[in-house]
Amino acid sequence: MASKHLLEIRNLVTTFRSDNREFNAIEGVSMHVDRGEIVGIVGESGSGKSVTMLSSLQLIASPGRVAGGEVYLEGVKDNLLSYGSDSEEMRQIRGGRISMIFQEPMTSLNPVLTVGYQIQENILLHKKVTPEEAKRRTIEAMKMVNIPDAETRYDYYPQQFSGGMRQRIMIAMAMAPGPDILIADEATTALDVTTQAQLLEMIRDIAKKTNTAVIMVTHNLGLVARYAERIYVMYGGHIMETSDCVEVFHNTKHPYTRALLRAIPRLDDPKDRVLIPIDGLPPVPSQRPPYCPFYERCEYRCDACKANTDYSLKQVGENHWSSCILTQQQLDEGAEALLHKNYGESPVRPQLDDYCLKVSNVRKYFPVYKGLLRKKVGEVKAIEDIAFDLKQGETLGVVGESGCGKTTLARCIMRMYEPDEGTIIFGGRDIAHLKDKELKPVRPKISMIFQDPFSSLDPRQSAESIVGESLLIHKLVNGRTEYENRVDELLRKVGMDPAMKDRVAHEFSGGQRQRIGIARALSSNPDLIICDEPISALDVSIQAQIINLLEKIQAETGISYIFIAHDLAVVKHISDRILVMYLGRVMEIAECDELYEHPLHPYTQALLSAIPVADPLVEAQREAVPIQGEVPSILKRPSGCPFHNRCPRATERCSQEVPALHTVKGSHQVACHLV
Amino acid sequence: MARYIAQRLGQTLLVLLIVSFLTYMLVDFLPGDPIAAMTGGEISGETYERLYKEMNMDKPVLVRYALWLKGALTGDLGTSQSYHRRVVDIISERVPVTIYFSLLAFVISVPLGILFGIISAVRRGSAADTAVTLTANVCCCLPQFWLGILFMYVFAMKLGWLPSSGFVWPHEDLLLSIRQTIMPLLCLAIGGIASITRQTRSSMLEVIRQDYIRTARSKGLRSKAVIYVHALKNALLPVITLMGLRLGGLIGGSVFVENVFVIPGMGSLLVNAITSVDIPLIQGCVLLIAVFSCVVNLITDIVYVYVDPRIKVA
Numbered sequence: 001m002a003s004k005h006l007l008e009i010r011n012l013v014t015t016f017r018s019d020n021r022e023f024n025a026i027e028g029v030s031m032h033v034d035r036g037e038i039v040g041i042v043g044e045s046g047s048g049k050s051v052t053m054l055s056s057l058q059l060i061a062s063p064g065r066v067a068g069g070e071v072y073l074e075g076v077k078d079n080l081l082s083y084g085s086d087s088e089e090m091r092q093i094r095g096g097r098i099s100m101i102f103q104e105p106m107t108s109l110n111p112v113l114t115v116g117y118q119i120q121e122n123i124l125l126h127k128k129v130t131p132e133e134a135k136r137r138t139i140e141a142m143k144m145v146n147i148p149d150a151e152t153r154y155d156y157y158p159q160q161f162s163g164g165m166r167q168r169i170m171i172a173m174a175m176a177p178g179p180d181i182l183i184a185d186e187a188t189t190a191l192d193v194t195t196q197a198q199l200l201e202m203i204r205d206i207a208k209k210t211n212t213a214v215i216m217v218t219h220n221l222g223l224v225a226r227y228a229e230r231i232y233v234m235y236g237g238h239i240m241e242t243s244d245c246v247e248v249f250h251n252t253k254h255p256y257t258r259a260l261l262r263a264i265p266r267l268d269d270p271k272d273r274v275l276i277p278i279d280g281l282p283p284v285p286s287q288r289p290p291y292c293p294f295y296e297r298c299e300y301r302c303d304a305c306k307a308n309t310d311y312s313l314k315q316v317g318e319n320h321w322s323s324c325i326l327t328q329q330q331l332d333e334g335a336e337a338l339l340h341k342n343y344g345e346s347p348v349r350p351q352l353d354d355y356c357l358k359v360s361n362v363r364k365y366f367p368v369y370k371g372l373l374r375k376k377v378g379e380v381k382a383i384e385d386i387a388f389d390l391k392q393g394e395t396l397g398v399v400g401e402s403g404c405g406k407t408t409l410a411r412c413i414m415r416m417y418e419p420d421e422g423t424i425i426f427g428g429r430d431i432a433h434l435k436d437k438e439l440k441p442v443r444p445k446i447s448m449i450f451q452d453p454f455s456s457l458d459p460r461q462s463a464e465s466i467v468g469e470s471l472l473i474h475k476l477v478n479g480r481t482e483y484e485n486r487v488d489e490l491l492r493k494v495g496m497d498p499a500m501k502d503r504v505a506h507e508f509s510g511g512q513r514q515r516i517g518i519a520r521a522l523s524s525n526p527d528l529i530i531c532d533e534p535i536s537a538l539d540v541s542i543q544a545q546i547i548n549l550l551e552k553i554q555a556e557t558g559i560s561y562i563f564i565a566h567d568l569a570v571v572k573h574i575s576d577r578i579l580v581m582y583l584g585r586v587m588e589i590a591e592c593d594e595l596y597e598h599p600l601h602p603y604t605q606a607l608l609s610a611i612p613v614a615d616p617l618v619e620a621q622r623e624a625v626p627i628q629g630e631v632p633s634i635l636k637r638p639s640g641c642p643f644h645n646r647c648p649r650a651t652e653r654c655s656q657e658v659p660a661l662h663t664v665k666g667s668h669q670v671a672c673h674l675v
Numbered sequence: 676m677a678r679y680i681a682q683r684l685g686q687t688l689l690v691l692l693i694v695s696f697l698t699y700m701l702v703d704f705l706p707g708d709p710i711a712a713m714t715g716g717e718i719s720g721e722t723y724e725r726l727y728k729e730m731n732m733d734k735p736v737l738v739r740y741a742l743w744l745k746g747a748l749t750g751d752l753g754t755s756q757s758y759h760r761r762v763v764d765i766i767s768e769r770v771p772v773t774i775y776f777s778l779l780a781f782v783i784s785v786p787l788g789i790l791f792g793i794i795s796a797v798r799r800g801s802a803a804d805t806a807v808t809l810t811a812n813v814c815c816c817l818p819q820f821w822l823g824i825l826f827m828y829v830f831a832m833k834l835g836w837l838p839s840s841g842f843v844w845p846h847e848d849l850l851l852s853i854r855q856t857i858m859p860l861l862c863l864a865i866g867g868i869a870s871i872t873r874q875t876r877s878s879m880l881e882v883i884r885q886d887y888i889r890t891a892r893s894k895g896l897r898s899k900a901v902i903y904v905h906a907l908k909n910a911l912l913p914v915i916t917l918m919g920l921r922l923g924g925l926i927g928g929s930v931f932v933e934n935v936f937v938i939p940g941m942g943s944l945l946v947n948a949i950t951s952v953d954i955p956l957i958q959g960c961v962l963l964i965a966v967f968s969c970v971v972n973l974i975t976d977i978v979y980v981y982v983d984p985r986i987k988v989a
Contacts, residue, residue: 059892086898095895102893107886111985112908122894157984173894 003072005032006213007056007098007181012069014048014055016285023286025051025064026237028312033181035074036211038204040228040245042221044539046282048237049217053183057094058085073097074180096126099174103186105166109158115142116154119173126177141172145202164195164630171199175206182207185217192401193566194627197610200227201624219540221264222569222612225249226619233257236283236293239313243320245616253322253331255300263544265573267613271593275573277544281509292323297541300326300334355425356528356560357390357413362422362432364408368635380634382408383584386422387661392527393554395561397575397592399568399607403634405584406564410530413562414446415439427527444474444524451533453513457505463516464501467491470524490519494549511542518549522557530562535570547574568611572596577667580604583634583642586661590668600670603643641673649674680977687973694965695747698958699740747962753955757947762959765944770963772842773933773940777925779860784867785918789911791868792875796910797902799880807872814869819862819928823935826858840937859936863928867921874917879910912983919975923968 011028026048033039043049054060056071058081071080073093083090099122102108110118119141120134129137135154142150145168158166167187174182184203188196204227207214216228224231224245231248233241233256241254252258262276280297283289290309295301305325313321316328326334363386365379383405390396398406411417413424415431424432431442447470450456457466468487470476477483488498494515505513514534521529531550535543551574554561565571571578578595580588580603588601599605602625609625629646632638638645644654653673661671718726731739746752752762795807831839837854845852882888883906891905892898929942937943941960948956980986 057893059889061889091895091897093895095893100893102886102890104886108890110887110891110905110909112912112983113905114984121896125895159985170890 006035006074008032008072009056010070012052012055013067014051014060014064015067016064018286021286024237025285026055029239031232031239033213033215036213038207038214038216038227038229040216040218040224040231041234042218042224042231043234044219044282044541046285047234049234050185053185053215053217057098057100058090092126095122096177097179098181098183099179100183100185101170101174101187103189105163105170105190108170109166111158114155114157115169119169119176122173123176137176141176144206145172162630164191164199167191167199171203178210179212181213181215183215183217189218192631193610194401194606195630221260221614225614225616226612236288237285238293238311238323241322242313247320249616251317253316253320254324255298256294259299260540261614263541264614265547265569267569267572267596267611268618269573275544275547277548278541299338300331354392355389356392358425359389360387360423362386362412362419362424364412364417364419381584381637382634386586388579388586388589390560390562392560393558395554395563395575397571397578398562398564398581399566399571399578400581401566401631403583403631404581406581407532410532410562410564414448414530444470445526446528446530447521447524447526449517449521449529449531449534452537453510453517456517457513459505462502462504466516467519467523474524476524490523493522493553494519510538511545514538514546515549522553526559528560528562532564536565536567550574568608580607583637585642586671587643588670594668600664600675601672602647602649679980683973683976687969691966691969695744695962696740698961699743701954701958703736752959755953755956757951757953762955765956766959766963769939769941769944772938773926773929773942776859776863776929776940777922780863780867780925781922784864784871788868788871789875789914791872792879796876796879796883808876811869811872814865815873817865819866820931820935822865823862823932826861827935830858842938859932859938862932863925871914871917874914875910878913879906882906882910915975915978915982919971923971926964926967
């Protein structure tokens, strides 16, 4: 039976194999898309959002297979799944009528074929045109996605473009044959926030102009709030809730969606908002219960939920469906009860007036060598003129896009690098140029939490030795018993059961590994912890747990944090003050609320505007500050103010003179000639 | 591009210079008196004096080397003591035979290896894959001389289908030449086919998992087009390295096969030269093999630049 929608998916089931057992990655997913609309599919990793899309295009790689369901496309009589994966019919639809953009722009284009070839191949496959016409259309498509100098770039290889540019090429490739539907599978997740905003604006504009439907697959609730018109929320291989964008955010029905919205930090949060994490972990697909997959973590759960195995979507309002079996009354009562439930206050941190760290004038250049004799041919000016201070018990957020020098700064403070110039006063002494031996007593006092909990733990070491190692190195314990006790105490402090201390890294989930990473950082009783993107590799529902843990530890120990991240909402939530970096220089430093309410630097303004807020009503009212171009390579830093060539307000002076960081009011400092 | 080639050529020349120096120093590395070693020691004092002068042994080592190098560059590698002929003449007789076998083995093993590799990678886990992988693994570790003796025993002695040894050029006697070529060629080619199959299979499997292959499939390309246009070019990059190594190693590898099948090529020449301590001849052979390996490496590097646009030519 054909469908009245442009694309309709009915009861799609896809199975994978693991340990010789088949399990369903998605179980009976139904959804539809109409012409010209933007649909968002949100969910955490493993929720089945990508699998749904790949299954409907029959792109699931063996040993996975589509085990059931129907897919109908307007103008095609048959169920698409009745065609073979490699059949003529399916291939014409795939890429021709439904095209797809993937997450990793760096690896999604073939490195040995020119981008021109890869785009025109798509046109030749689906349109009956001559090669000359295909080339003309390719260049047109490249111009459409704002690739400068498209005629020359036609013969370039993917690696000659930046990540953002490659994703533009992916978009050009996907849009070139004039598809009816564009699937963007986490298409901008790997990109910087300003690039992400540019690309999504562009996709929206092109889609509206050509009446193409867009399916946005993402884990980012902010993005769907800003761009999607209709939303599907997925969890554990099922659709939990679907409705119009505003409905989902403001008349939220399903307990999972409700929990998700309470767990994520938002740019417009008040300072003392408590994030309410979702307890536990998402179910492993192979061990999903027959009842609601969210049951174990749900705060509204009742015995009826466990007895019920039919959790298909039920209409709960006009255009609003939810899989939850609870009645509106039960949900209201549950919400009422949750309101009075005490999640604890936002931890109060002791603010001290003593300085923990004072950084001034720090500069680090890296030499560039070339040729057989490794001759020095230039310098990468990683960071310059960095100056800030940090009080005891304070959290300083450091934000900036890739290549801005955040990590170099962190390593200079850690003294993994020796800065070329400047002073770093820590614990009353300048550590910037200390020798390795002199640094020894300083080392335990500064520790670090890393971004990737999967690769930053030694896979062969047990949790105990990871956490206990620095106790031994720095001789912080006397004897075996004290060591054991201290390790147990550290693990308990980060919310882990000491009984698990003999396990190795891969036996833990991502969130647990990051807890071990935190325990390791705490083991030497540091005064300062540098957190380098500590939560960006974690799922949304886990992030809140880690943020809350970090805040709790700070309240208990009065530790100082430097919190490096590109997610400004998270930084805003956890920090007292924020430092904005761009191409190795400090652009602005201010108190958190001050920075968000009165950003002074044009770069800060653009950065804030690029971050979507997970609330469609707020999004509709926000003023967009457009930003031009991409972050230039650190090797080609513009003269004068590094931001001047992307700044809408740049003047002659900006391109000649580097603006100095000056105090505007109170502790608000900015480096801009115009302020 | 031209600059890159010039740079690589310069590096190759440098390597050759070093190799030629070491080759020349063979004379000094030999235990005992080189002249006594060469001649077997049964010569009069007069002859010794003459040879001593002839070989410039009275001059410092660098001067001797320079004189030898000058000779080598002008095509004079000295005179073989065991053949009593100019080294250059002997080698130029022998080289074509070895090149003939090496190139034939190369030309056979590359396409077959790639083909088997693709088949087993694309049908991973099938019976065909198991058969190909198993055979390739076994063939990879068969020593050439053992294979040669086995072939000889089966096809020449037991079955009597092929002549056990000897060599004539195809233009001299086509039928005999083909019959004589089959066994040594198989010995030389089997290892190559096996290792290229294994390399192609593993790099193909690696490439098939890549994101850009998914992209290509999402465009609606035929499976064949995905494999031959998008995957193969990427998968062949490591195979090219291997091909260079194989070709460079074929001349050295000819030592075993040529001796087993009594083929008058470089391999058997080198063995004769070593057993009779014919120093000028050893030097000539080693130098030639070194030049050949260097040239093959140079070609591999240049081919790489053409095939892989990621190698930035600066």
